[in-house]
Amino acid sequence: xxxxxxxxxxxxxxxxxxxxxxxxxxxxxxxxxxxxxxxxxxxxxxxxxxxxxxxxxxxxxxxxxxxxxxxxxxxxxxxxxxxxxxxxxxxxxxxxxxxxxxxxxxxxxxxxxxxxxxxxxxxxxxxxxxxxxxxxxxxxxxxxxxxxxxxxxxxxxxxxxxxxxxxxxxxxxxxxxxxxxxxxxxxxxxxxxxxxxxxxxxxxxxxxxxxxxxxxxxxxxxxxxxxxxxxxxxxxxxxxxxxxxxxxxxxxxxxxxxxxxxxxxxxxxxxxxxxxxxxxxxxxxxxxxxxxxxxxxxxxxxxxxxxxxxxxxxxxxxxxxxxxxxxxxxxxxxxxxxxxxxxxxxxxxxxxxxxxxxxxxxxxxxxxxxxxxxxxxxxxxxxxxxxxxxxxxxxxxxxxxxxxxxxxxxxxxxxxxxxxxxxxxxxxxxxxxxxxxxxxxxxxxxxxxxxxxxxxxxxxxxxxxxxxxxxxxxxxxxxxx
Amino acid sequence: xxxxxxxxxxxxxxxxxxxxxxxxxxxxxxxxxxxxxxxxxxxxxxxxxxxxxxxxxxxxxxxxxxxxxxxxxxxxxxxxxxxxxxxxxxxxxxxxxxxxxxxxxxxxxxxxxxxxxxxxxxxxxxxxxxxxxxxxxxxxxxxxxxxxxxxxxxxxxxxxxxxxxxxxxxxxxxxxxxxxxxxxxxxxxxxxxxxxxxxxxxxxxxxxxxxxxxxxx
Numbered sequence: 001x002x003x004x005x006x007x008x009x010x011x012x013x014x015x016x017x018x019x020x021x022x023x024x025x026x027x028x029x030x031x032x033x034x035x036x037x038x039x040x041x042x043x044x045x046x047x048x049x050x051x052x053x054x055x056x057x058x059x060x061x062x063x064x065x066x067x068x069x070x071x072x073x074x075x076x077x078x079x080x081x082x083x084x085x086x087x088x089x090x091x092x093x094x095x096x097x098x099x100x101x102x103x104x105x106x107x108x109x110x111x112x113x114x115x116x117x118x119x120x121x122x123x124x125x126x127x128x129x130x131x132x133x134x135x136x137x138x139x140x141x142x143x144x145x146x147x148x149x150x151x152x153x154x155x156x157x158x159x160x161x162x163x164x165x166x167x168x169x170x171x172x173x174x175x176x177x178x179x180x181x182x183x184x185x186x187x188x189x190x191x192x193x194x195x196x197x198x199x200x201x202x203x204x205x206x207x208x209x210x211x212x213x214x215x216x217x218x219x220x221x222x223x224x225x226x227x228x229x230x231x232x233x234x235x236x237x238x239x240x241x242x243x244x245x246x247x248x249x250x251x252x253x254x255x256x257x258x259x260x261x262x263x264x265x266x267x268x269x270x271x272x273x274x275x276x277x278x279x280x281x282x283x284x285x286x287x288x289x290x291x292x293x294x295x296x297x298x299x300x301x302x303x304x305x306x307x308x309x310x311x312x313x314x315x316x317x318x319x320x321x322x323x324x325x326x327x328x329x330x331x332x333x334x335x336x337x338x339x340x341x342x343x344x345x346x347x348x349x350x351x352x353x354x355x356x357x358x359x360x361x362x363x364x365x366x367x368x369x370x371x372x373x374x375x376x377x378x379x380x381x382x383x384x385x386x387x388x389x390x391x392x393x394x395x396x397x398x399x400x401x402x403x404x405x406x407x408x409x410x411x412x413x414x415x416x417x418x419x420x421x422x423x424x425x426x427x428x429x430x431x432x433x434x435x436x437x438x439x440x441x442x443x444x445x446x447x448x449x450x451x452x453x454x455x456x457x458x459x460x461x462x463x464x465x466x467x468x469x470x471x472x473x474x475x476x477x478x479x480x481x
Numbered sequence: 482x483x484x485x486x487x488x489x490x491x492x493x494x495x496x497x498x499x500x501x502x503x504x505x506x507x508x509x510x511x512x513x514x515x516x517x518x519x520x521x522x523x524x525x526x527x528x529x530x531x532x533x534x535x536x537x538x539x540x541x542x543x544x545x546x547x548x549x550x551x552x553x554x555x556x557x558x559x560x561x562x563x564x565x566x567x568x569x570x571x572x573x574x575x576x577x578x579x580x581x582x583x584x585x586x587x588x589x590x591x592x593x594x595x596x597x598x599x600x601x602x603x604x605x606x607x608x609x610x611x612x613x614x615x616x617x618x619x620x621x622x623x624x625x626x627x628x629x630x631x632x633x634x635x636x637x638x639x640x641x642x643x644x645x646x647x648x649x650x651x652x653x654x655x656x657x658x659x660x661x662x663x664x665x666x667x668x669x670x671x672x673x674x675x676x677x678x679x680x681x682x683x684x685x686x687x688x689x690x691x692x693x694x695x696x697x698x
Contacts, residue, residue, distance in 0.1 A: 053679060068511040076504045086500035089493045096485075102663070108488035118482065160685060161676035177676065184678045203680035211685055218686070219599040237665070245631045245672040245687025252627030252664065253595065263492065268503065274650040275504075278514040288513045289615045289649075291533070292631070292687065293667035300627070301662050305565070305589035306598070307627040311663075317491060325496035 026143070028356035028368070029376055033383050037350035041471075046181040050173075050351045053180050054342040060286020061339060061393070077279045078397040080272045081333035084233075088324060088332075091233040091266045092315070098236025099313060102298030107314040109142075109260075116147035118314050119225070119258055123153045126256050126310065128223040132214075134242065134250040135159040136227030137175055137336060138260045138316055140358045141371070144225070155225075156217045158246040160210055164190065173352040175359065176284045176338040181351050214246070224250035224308070228261035229280065229335070234269045237297040238313060241281065241290040248294045257296070257308040262316050264332040270295070276335065279395035283339035319371040327406050331366050333396045340390035340400060346383050355380050362390035362400040369407050374416045381407040449476055514614050515648035522613035522647055526695075529616025533670030534683060535691045541698045545570065546577040549605060549637055552692050553583060556635045558602035562588040566607035566624025567639060574605060588629050598628070603635035609665075610657050611640045611693070614648035617669040618693060621661035630668055631687035639694045 027036060040046050065073070084091055096106050109115035115138075123131070131148065133139065133155055145155045145166070157166040161178035164187055165171060172178035179187070188201040191209050199209055226247055228238040238259050240247040251257045267276065281287045300307030323329050341347045341361030352360030357368045357377065365384050368377035381404055390400040411417055431437045452458050458465070458474040468474055511517065516525055523539075530537045538548045553561065561583050563571050571587075578585035588606075592598050606625040608618050618638045620630050630636050646652050658665065672687030683689045 049678070056679065064513055068513055073512050079501045079504045082499070082501050083503050086498045089489065092492060093489065106485075108483045108485055110483040110488060110491070114483060158686065159676070160674045164676070179676055184680075187677050203677040204682055206677060207674060207682045207685060214686065215599065219595045243672070244674050244685040246685075248631055248666065249628060249686055253632075269653075271650070271654040274514065274648070274653050275512070277649060278512050282513060288529075289617060289667065289669050291669050291671070291673055295661075295665040295667075297661075297663050297665075299663060301622070304622045304662050305626040305629070306592035307622055307663050315488070317488065321491045321495060324492065325498050329498045 026357055027353075028372060031356065033354055033356065033379050036356055037354040037383075040181065040351040040353055041349065043181075045183050046351060047349070049183070050180055051348055053174075053177060054348050057176075057286060057339075057342045058393075061283055061342075064282040064286050064288065073275060073279060074395055074397055076275045077335075077395050078333070080267060080275060081335070081396045082330075084267050085264060085324070085329060085332050088263065088266060091268055092263055094233040095231050095236055095266055096315075098234065099298065100236070102236045102311075103301075104236065104298045104311045104313050107312065109314050109316045109318070111318050112142040115142040115260060115314055115316050115318070116144060119144060119260065120147050120151045120153070122256070122258055122312055123148060123223060124151055126223070128153060128256060130154040130156070130217070130221045131223040131225050131258075132156050132158050132217050132221040132246075132250050132254065133162075134224070134226040134240070134247040135162045135172075135178070136225070136260060137172075137358060138227045138262050139225065140172065141318060142260070142316070144260065153223075156214065156221070158214050158217065158244075158250060159242070160207060160244060163210055163214065167194065171353060173360070174338060174341060175336055175352075181353070218246075218249045218253050221254045223256040223258060224252075224254040225258045225260065226251050228259050228265055228313075230273070230276065231261055231266045232268075232270055232273075232295070233266055235295075235297060237270075237295045239273070240294045240296065241277075241292065242294075243285070243287075243291045245292050248292050251294060251296050252307055255308055256310045256312070257299070258312045258314065259296075260314045260316055262318075262320055264320050264334075280335050280337050283337040283393065283395040323370060328366070328370055328403055330398050331363075331370055331403055333398050334363055334367075335396060336363075337395055339393045339395065343389040343393045345385055345387060345389070350383075354383070362404070363398075366400060366403045366407065369411070374407075374411045374414045378407070378411040378414075378416045381411065446476070449474070512648070512650075514612075515650060516614050522645055523642075523695075523697075526611065526613040526616060526645055529614065530670070530693055533616045535616055535618075535670045535693050537693045537695055539695045539697050542696055545639060545694060545696055546574055548694055549574060549639075550577060550581050552635070552637055553578070553581070553603060556603060556690055558583070558633075558635050560584045560600060560602045562586050562591045562598075562601050562604050562629070562633070564588040564604065564606040564620075564625040564629045566609070566620065567605065568607060570607070570639060578605075588626055592626055592628070598632050601633040603637060604629050604633045605637045605639070606630055607639050608644060609661065610652060611638075611645045611695075612648060612652050612667070613645055615667075615669055617667045618691075619652065619658075620666045620668070621658075622664035622666075623660065623662035625666070627664045627666075630666060631672065634684060634688050635690040635692070636668075636688040637692045637694060639696060642695065642697045645695075
């Protein structure tokens with residue numbers, strides 16, 4: 001933060017210094033899924049925490065919808081999103097016209113680089129030296145923070161979890177709970193280092209420390225940057241949900257509000273929120289409604305006591321329009337609740353970082369190849385069991401399982417499947433489509449594994465099976481006698 | 482930079498997917514955010530507020546000021562701002578706060594100075610509506626300002642009986658919301674976070690202390 005003096009009501013905590021770390025870089029092109037997954041799996045806490053937190057979230061979601069007509073609600077949610085996306089050009093134009101009517105300046109970013117340049121340009125033009133930022137996955141997509149720091153803008157993430165992520169130089173591990181994979185002890189160590197003294201190792205005290213520093217940031221920042229959960233076409237409004245209140249403060253207290261929102265977030269009407277809002281919050285956190293829902297419609301108006309002087313909304317395409325009308329269009333229905341991550345047996349073991357880009361879990365395995373291309377992102381669409389748990393939980397019924405299969409086929413069609421993998425599947429297909437060869441290979445396999453097993457369990461390192469037996473026992477089914 | 486026409490042309494150039502149309506009837510009577518059949522809206526409001534940690538005071542008109550002063554006492558709130566949406570009650574409440582030794586000001590006078598707004602101990606607002614099924618207070622930028630409901634550690638909201646609507650459907654669909662200005666705001670209890678090892682903390686960036694004064698009778 002450039003302004004360091006104390007502000008009434010928000011003295012800086014002793015030793016407070018804004019995090020100076022660069023955000024962690026995307027790993028996608030340089031490491032493999034397996035390497036990234038192993039890194040998370042090597043941390044016992046992370047594994048326990050991810051499993052525990054996702055279990056908790058799933059049980060809260062189930063309880064939330066236990067005694068209502070959840071299936072009808074999901075049908076309606078799917079229909080609203082499908083209708084909005086099928087008519088996206090019209091609703092987008094309607095939204096733009098109404099937003100401009102509200103006094104919002106609208107920008108058009110065809111790709112990530114353009115989004116960075118537009119927002120950095122607004123900061124330079126409007127003399128914005130410091131911004132507070134409310135959690136936004138779109139801004140993660142375009143790697144906004146480092147671009148802003150590049151033009152000399154101080155950026156402070158204000159969601160507690162995102163603040164920790166930023167200060168650690170980490171990346172968010174979950175769309176809803178960014179520091180799911182981090183311990184209280186790690187946060188304690190980080191904040192104590194920032195404070196230059198040993199803080200009490202309690203969540204309450206640690207939160208209070210962050211709050212005091214972030215409060216100062218809210219009250220001094222020149223700009224506020226948010227994402228948007230929905231764009232409401234009939235009113236030109238941007239809707240934001242948070243529990244901490246940082247979204248509201250970020251979009252209301254600084255003199256300039258900038259929102260970066262994907263074009264697919266458009267919905268036709270405010271009344272659609274009666275369906276989509278409980279689906280989003282119920283599937284995201286299990287809450288009936290998040291503490292703060294902010295539906296913003298442009299800058300402060302004449303009769304209003306507070307609010308930004310300017311509102312800028314940057315519409316982000318970055319691969320979205322290319323999906324319209326095609327096989328993968330339904331990926332655009334996503335409302336970013338994170339429920340598919342919580343139920344995914346792969347995500348639950350490896351966490352969000354293994355996916356290498358912005359989004360983890362089933363929706364990440366779909367969006368990463370779609371937005372980054374098969375050459376770079378095709379691998380993560382393989383990191384699924386195709387169990388279909390994601391289809392069963394998705395609040396807007398995105399057929400994630402079908403999309404994943406389609407992406408696997410597309411990867412093959414585009415020649416991105418490694419030669420060894422192609423050959424292995426060719427051989428496997430040839431052998432197991434012949435009943436006598438199938439019976440022979442399974443008999444041989446069973447027999448040779450039997451030789452390696454002790455009491456029906458293979459636990460030693462077996463060539464060809466080491467990836468399995470390194471981590472767990474291979475239990476052979478016993479022959480019935 | 483991509484101009485509007487080029488950007489929209491990219492969105493328009495693709496064939497359209499199947500359009501299922503708008504749902505005929507958006508009202509989902511048993512969504513978690515609607516009342517059940519036959520449920521009393523005030524019972525539900527009280528129940529939901531208890532769940533989201535909003536303290537409800539159901540009082541007659543002539544006890545509103547005394548109730549608010551007692552809340553300010555308990556919260557040890559000295560510096561207080563009152564918003565426009567209190568309507569006719571605003572002057573009387575301002576006078577009552579001043580008479581009780583509080584620094585009471587109109588929020589519109591405090592808000593332009595961010596440091597002063599940030600130092601408030603409490604805000605007292607009216608509302609545009611309250612939602613029974615979600616225990617939510619609804620404010621507008623025109624009425625309570627953009628930050629009036631969450632800038633201070635304590636938020637006290639005065640709600641008239643006839644401002645309580647059933648659920649989100651009635652809130653968004655009906656004629657409940659007139660011109661809200663640059664913000665339509667829903668708040669449901671104190672600010673909260675569970676980011677650190679899922680431990681729930683109240684009062685993160687917004688108030689930790691939320692009171693709903695329901696004027697009834």
